[in-house]
Amino acid sequence: MDFTKVKNALSARGFKVSCFESAREAADYLNAQIDGTTVGFGGSMTLKEMGLYDLLSGHNTVLSHWNVPDGVDAATLRAQAAVSDHYLLSANGIAETGEIINIDGAGNRVSSALYGHKKVWIVAGKNKLALTYDEALWRARNIAAPRNAQRLHAKTPCAVKADQCYDCKSPGRICRALTVLWGAMTGSDIEVVLINEELGY
Numbered sequence: 001m002d003f004t005k006v007k008n009a010l011s012a013r014g015f016k017v018s019c020f021e022s023a024r025e026a027a028d029y030l031n032a033q034i035d036g037t038t039v040g041f042g043g044s045m046t047l048k049e050m051g052l053y054d055l056l057s058g059h060n061t062v063l064s065h066w067n068v069p070d071g072v073d074a075a076t077l078r079a080q081a082a083v084s085d086h087y088l089l090s091a092n093g094i095a096e097t098g099e100i101i102n103i104d105g106a107g108n109r110v111s112s113a114l115y116g117h118k119k120v121w122i123v124a125g126k127n128k129l130a131l132t133y134d135e136a137l138w139r140a141r142n143i144a145a146p147r148n149a150q151r152l153h154a155k156t157p158c159a160v161k162a163d164q165c166y167d168c169k170s171p172g173r174i175c176r177a178l179t180v181l182w183g184a185m186t187g188s189d190i191e192v193v194l195i196n197e198e199l200g201y
């Protein structure tokens, strides 16, 4: 996939951008860039599939509520991740026009994308890209969210077939907030890492 168009659009909106052919190359890059620091993880199948928790834990303090050591709970890890120097997450949709879309339930992931870290890394496979903002929004709501609901065994209509969003009012609704990064937040350092493989949802 040619990332030229989306790379230019993201750069014009103030994001740093790096592109890789494989998840392995991207993981090696992140492993070299992030060293001797605290790293928060948003819940992400992309980060999991890339093995980044194990890789970065070798020389950083990594705080991930998907990797809970004995004697700690997920809420504590979410709170610690919120004040880490670096924060890693993926995106639910990225438009080739440069908007980055995320949907969240607890809010830890989207809030950290907006504020509070020295550096934010948004790591995304080619499957997260869509031609337009409307299509990226559609994919976030109708592909990413239902598949995450299914993974979480949420008691929601979308989790049965993971086929579409039903805009449910279920108590178990996982979609509680939607953020659109129109540009890198003022004073932030956000790098988008694009990978020419399918990763996560």
Ligand code: SF4
Pocket: 141, 145, 146, 149, 154, 156, 157, 158, 159, 164, 165, 166, 167, 168, 169, 170, 172, 173, 174, 175
């Ligand atoms: S709003 Fe409800 S139906 Fe739609 S994706 Fe989220 S959990 Fe599923």
